Structures are given as structure tokens and as C-alpha cells.
Amino acid sequence: MYRYSEFDEAFVRSRVAQFREQVARRIDGSLTEDEFKPLRLMNGLYLQLHAYMLRVAIPYGTLNGAQMRALADIADRWDKGYGHFTTRQNIQFNWPKLQDVPDMLDALADVGMHAIQTSGNTIRNVTADHFAGAAADEVMDPRPVAELIRQWSTDHPEFQFLPRKFKVAVTGSPADRAVTAAHDIGLRLVLRDGAVGAQVLVGGGLGRTPMIGKVLKDFVPLADLLPYLEAVVAVYNLIGRRDNKYKARIKITVHETGIEEIRAQVEAEFAARKPLFSGADQAALAAIAAQFAPPEFDAAGPGDDAEWRHADPVFRAFVDTNVTAHRHPDYAILTVSLKAHGATPGDCSSAQMRVLAGLAERYAHDELRVSHEQNIVLPHLPRRHLKAVHEALLEAGLATANVGLASDIIACPGMDYCALATARSIPVAQGIALRLEELRVEREVGPLKIKISGCINACGHHHVGHIGILGLDRAGVETYQITLGGDGGPDAAIGERAGPGFAYDEIVPAVERILTAYLALREGPGETFLDAVRRVGLGPFRSALYGEGAGEAQADAA
Structure with a gap:
């Protein structure tokens, strides 16, 4: 994984010192809140519903044990003993005091972390496939490319005041676990004639105007x-709208300008800019790639993993659900669920962070990942250690065997924390998960992605959920709309609204009715929920x- 250079260290420390002075000026009244706002946002500090919130960058979701332990220490010393992992592969601390934030940033810098560009109208934290470097199906580890983009975009003088925030995602797998089509720029690394390049998608995004990204160029060589x-960002910076923040994202620019005209402008800009790079970017990429060499895989063999699975049904369920095939046959990719039934999706206590740090250091080549699905991944775990890791996770309350199932719910913080939210998300996710636990149908239902947002900004990615739930305020009353058939994978799609919304106390029974209907109509257990929706439609x-005979009427109403 990437290690800070002397330049990185000096840059981050200078930013912390600068912000420390700005915080002092805010506290003594020299800066008003309006004057302080753009300064704090440049350093990942938000003013939320009840308190400040610090959003810490975890570039492409990769961190080591020391970094995870530092996050635990920060949670204990300056917050309330936990952190919230987000759909952008970041972590948020929801209760810091303003005067403590510079000390928090210094503590992050001690372990090569920061909060720069986790907010503001700039290029945000670059995300990537959380199985990168370990997955059996990838063309190339996308993290060196993501790190190159991070270094290029950090404090880029031309792109610090874009029309709106700008998000980039990179995947090296055809499975597209990075949801690239829902980003301002999505990069899908592909092979052509033996060379690696990128298919470039542009103009994806969710929010109040959800759009799937369009292919801007089918193949761009890494060089x-x-x-x-x-060139893409420069064109957007020039022609993107600044008169209306709701129409300022690049997806609107692409929609209003047209993909062909955008492509022509980008090609012209690219021709002008390419000579300015003079190969320096490729030298940087080569140096970065050397830091992402795979670990020295243990050749001790798989051990008696199969015997343990046969003897222990709880362990068998855990392995069957939470383990993904690794590129090395004696290894596993283990996803640790942060979605125990009834828990807050994405929340992790400081004690749990320390357990995860210790497991990574002891068993898994000292590497962890944060997934956009708000879970933690041990990407390089020898299979013979699965049993020991499972036992440690059981003790820590982290062994829930539900990864990819219906209770593995993505949810934004909603009205419990967020100043923008119009409805609660966390209690809805908790209620659905607890009801699923009562019904004991998750394994029968099989793979299913439920995603919940507490406002139109769609931080819970509800548009691309197989079942999406959007909480809204209707005349002071929380109302929840349901969408069906969304997908964030390689065949990305925006879900279709089922019909009128449901009251807060109606939404859990509504989801139960959807699952009951699916089990009744599917063509055997091999047909997933998403496949069934695509086959039969929403009727x-x-x-x-809404009741028998309501299908056509509700389709008209939707």
C-alpha cells in the first residue's frame, strides 16, 4: 500500500498548521461562521444537525492496522467511542469539538492520513473496488491508478473551485464493485491487444436527478x-453551470451539451494538454505501482478449513456468506459485516476497530479495506486462519453472516445526524434487519441489496438498490418512497418508483410484502430478486x- 513521501508529510502538516490558525481565529471571533465555512470544508469539517462532523479520507478504502488503531484512538479521545464508515470509503466522526479538530488532524497525519478534499467543490476521495489486488477476476489492481489520481487532484490549482463536487471511481474488474456508472467519472480498466487501458464513463450521479454515466471513450491507454x-475536468470546469447548484454537476453538463459535443471538446483539450505531461505521470505511476506489489503469499497450504466448516454450522454459514474467492487458492477475501441485525449500518466502535487492526496485523498481511457498502474487508487472509479470525470476530460482535443478503443494508445517517436530511434512515434499516431476523428468510431470499437515503441527495445510493428507499418530508410527515430494480454493477440501472410513499410505521411491512411476493413468483432459488424484477416487471x-389489481393504476401514478 502507498506510504507517504517526505513531500506528502510536509504538505499535510502544513495544512494542519494552517487550519489550526483558522480554528483559533474562529474561536476568538476573528472569523464569522460564514467566513470560516469554506475554510473548514477544505479540511473535511462539516457543521451537522447537532455538532461538527469530521470526514476523514481513506483513499480507495485501503488502510493498515496502525491507521485503524489510530482511528480508534481518535474516537475514544475526541469523539464518543465510535466512527461511521461511509459509502465513499471514508470514516466520519460525528461529535468532535471545534477546538479539538486540529489535534485530530495531527493524529491522522502521524499515520499518513488526512481529511483534505473530503468536502467542497473539488475532486473528492477517489474510490475503488474494495477487493482490489486480491480478486480473482480483475484485469489489474486499480489502486495505483487511484493513487495517481489522488496525488494529481490534491490541491490542483485549476480544480479547487469547480462548479460542484466531483467524484471519481476506478475498478479493475468486469464485475464493477466500485459502482463506476454512478460517478462523475468512472474508470473501468480493460485489456486490449494485451495492453491495459481504461473505458471512461462520464456524467453518472444520483441525487435529485439520477443518471447512469455514458461512455466517453471506450479505451484510453494508461499512458x-x-x-x-x-481534459475532462477542464472542459467541465469551463462549461459547467454555476448559476444553479442543482444543475451544476457534470451529469447535467453532459445532458444539456450532449455526449458528442463533450467528446469533441475533451479531445481538443486533451491534444493541447498531453504534451505538458512529458511522461512525468508515467514515472509517478511506475513508482506508485511498486508500492502496491502483492504480499508474499504464505505457501503453508489451506489447512483444515473444510473440516471446520463441516463440523461447525455457524462457521460454515459465515464462510459461505462472507468469503469471496481470492486470486491465490490458499487465501480468502473476508468481508466483515458492520450490519449486525439492529445495529447502525457502518458504525464501528473503537474496541471493534482495534480488534480488526489486530487481526489484520496478525493474520492478513496488515491490510484492511473499507467498502462502499459500509463493511470492512480483510483482502489477504490465509484460509487456514479463517476459524481463528471467526472466533475473534464472534467475541467482538463482528461475525454476522449476512454479507450480500437483505440485512446488509446501506444507509446514510439520515435525520439522526445530517442537517440536510428530511427523514430517518438508521431506524428504518434497523427495523428491516430485525424483522428479517425474526422471519429467518434471508438465506432463502438470497442476494439482495437494500439501500436507504434520508433525503433527495441520495447518499445511501437508493437509486441503484435492488430495493431502494427514499425518505422525504411531506407536510411535516416522514414518507418513504420505494424503487425497485436498481443496480450498481456493470449493467447499472436506476430503480423504478413503485408508487406512492409509505408512512414511517408502514415501510418495514411494505418491504416484507415485496420479499414475500418475490419468493412466490421466482422461478426457483436460482433466480435472484433482481432477475425476477427484470423478468416480470413491477406489476x-x-x-x-398496494393490493390486488393495483399494479396498473400504481404504474400510472408513478
Whole structure:
């Protein structure tokens, strides 16, 4: 994984010192809140519903045991003993005191972390496939490319005041676990004639105007990738709207200008900018890639993993659900669920962080990942250690065997924390998960992605959930809309609204009716929920939600 250079260290420390002075001026009244706001946002500090919130960058979701332990120490010393892992592969601390934030940032810098560009109208934390470097199906580890983009974009003088925030995601797998089509720029690394390049998607995004990204260029060689990306952002920076923040994202620019005209402008800008790079970006990429060499895989063999699975049904369920195939046959990719039934999705206590740090250091080549699905991944775990790791996770309350199932719910903080939220998300996620635990149908239902947002900004990615739930305020009353058939994978799609919304106390029974309908109509256990929705359409589900014969009427209403 990437280690800070002397330049990185000096840069981050100078930013912390600068912000320390700005905080002091805010506290003594020299700066008003309006004057302080753009300064704090440049350093990842928000003013939320009840307190300040610090959003810490975890670039492409990768961190080591020392970094995870530092996050635990920060949670204990300056927060309330926990952190919240987000859909952007970041962590948020929801209760810091303003005067403590510079000390928190210094503590982060001690372990090569920061909060720079986790907010503001700039290029945000670059995300990537959380199985990068370990997955059996990837063309190339996308993290060196993501790190190159991070270094290029950090404090880029031309792109610090874009029309709106700008998000980039990179995947090296055809499975696209990075949801690239829902980003301002999505990069899918592909092979062509034996060379690696990127398919470039542009104009994806969710929020009040959800759109799936369009292919801007089918193949950009790695040698041209950074100047090409700079050309894309430069064109957007020039022609993107600044008169209306709701129409300022690049997805609106692409929609209003047209993909062909955007492509022509990008190609012209690329031709002008490419000579300015002079190969420096490729030298930087080569140096970065050397830091992402795979670990020295243990050749001791798989051990008696199969015997343990046969003897212990709890362990068997855990392995069957939470383990993904690794590129090395004696290894596993283990996803640790932060979604115990009834828990807050994405929350992790300081004690749990320390357990995860210790497990990574002892068993898994000292590497952890944060997934956009708000879970933690041990990407390089020898299979013979699975049993010992499972036992430690059981003791820590982290052994829930539900990864990819219906209770593995993505949810934004909603109205419990967020100043923008119009409805609660966390209690809805908790209620659904607890009801699923009562019904004991999750394994029968099989793979299912439920995603919940507490406002139109869609931080819970509800548009691309197989079942999406959007909480809204209707005349002072929380109302929850349901969408069906969304997907964030390689065939990304925006879910279709089922019909009128449901009251807070109706939404859990509504989800139960959807699952009951699916189990009744599917063509055997091999047909997933998403496949069933695509085959039969929304009619049967609308009937289940609103009553027999309601399908056509609700389709008209939607």
C-alpha cells in the first residue's frame, strides 16, 4: 500500500498548521461562521444537525492496522467511542469539538492520513473496488491508478473551485464493485491487444436527478489516462453551470451539451494538454505501482478449513456468506459485516476497530479495506486462519453472516445526524434487519441489496438498490418512497418508483410484502430478486404493496 513521501508529510502538516490558525481565529471571533465555512470544508469539517462532523479520507478504502488503531484512538479521545464508515470509503466522526479538530488532524497525519478534499467543490476521495489486488477476476489492481489520481487532484490549482463536487471511481474488474456508472467519472480498466487501458464513463450521479454515466471513450491507454482526465475536468470546469447548484454537476453538463459535443471538446483539450505531461505521470505511476506489489503469499497450504466448516454450522454459514474467492487458492477475501441485525449500518466502535487492526496485523498481511457498502474487508487472509479470525470476530460482535443478503443494508445517517436530511434512515434499516431476523428468510431470499437515503441527495445510493428507499418530508410527515430494480454493477440501472410513499410505521411491512411476493413468483432459488424484477416487471410487486389489481393504476401514478 502507498506510504507517504517526505513531500506528502510536509504538505499535510502544513495544512494542519494552517487550519489550526483558522480554528483559533474562529474561536476568538476573528472569523464569522460564514467566513470560516469554506475554510473548514477544505479540511473535511462539516457543521451537522447537532455538532461538527469530521470526514476523514481513506483513499480507495485501503488502510493498515496502525491507521485503524489510530482511528480508534481518535474516537475514544475526541469523539464518543465510535466512527461511521461511509459509502465513499471514508470514516466520519460525528461529535468532535471545534477546538479539538486540529489535534485530530495531527493524529491522522502521524499515520499518513488526512481529511483534505473530503468536502467542497473539488475532486473528492477517489474510490475503488474494495477487493482490489486480491480478486480473482480483475484485469489489474486499480489502486495505483487511484493513487495517481489522488496525488494529481490534491490541491490542483485549476480544480479547487469547480462548479460542484466531483467524484471519481476506478475498478479493475468486469464485475464493477466500485459502482463506476454512478460517478462523475468512472474508470473501468480493460485489456486490449494485451495492453491495459481504461473505458471512461462520464456524467453518472444520483441525487435529485439520477443518471447512469455514458461512455466517453471506450479505451484510453494508461499512458494517456491522466492528461485525458485533466481534459475532462477542464472542459467541465469551463462549461459547467454555476448559476444553479442543482444543475451544476457534470451529469447535467453532459445532458444539456450532449455526449458528442463533450467528446469533441475533451479531445481538443486533451491534444493541447498531453504534451505538458512529458511522461512525468508515467514515472509517478511506475513508482506508485511498486508500492502496491502483492504480499508474499504464505505457501503453508489451506489447512483444515473444510473440516471446520463441516463440523461447525455457524462457521460454515459465515464462510459461505462472507468469503469471496481470492486470486491465490490458499487465501480468502473476508468481508466483515458492520450490519449486525439492529445495529447502525457502518458504525464501528473503537474496541471493534482495534480488534480488526489486530487481526489484520496478525493474520492478513496488515491490510484492511473499507467498502462502499459500509463493511470492512480483510483482502489477504490465509484460509487456514479463517476459524481463528471467526472466533475473534464472534467475541467482538463482528461475525454476522449476512454479507450480500437483505440485512446488509446501506444507509446514510439520515435525520439522526445530517442537517440536510428530511427523514430517518438508521431506524428504518434497523427495523428491516430485525424483522428479517425474526422471519429467518434471508438465506432463502438470497442476494439482495437494500439501500436507504434520508433525503433527495441520495447518499445511501437508493437509486441503484435492488430495493431502494427514499425518505422525504411531506407536510411535516416522514414518507418513504420505494424503487425497485436498481443496480450498481456493470449493467447499472436506476430503480423504478413503485408508487406512492409509505408512512414511517408502514415501510418495514411494505418491504416484507415485496420479499414475500418475490419468493412466490421466482422461478426457483436460482433466480435472484433482481432477475425476477427484470423478468416480470413491477406489476406483481405493486399489487403486493398496494393490493390486488393495483399494479396498473400504481404504474400510472408513478
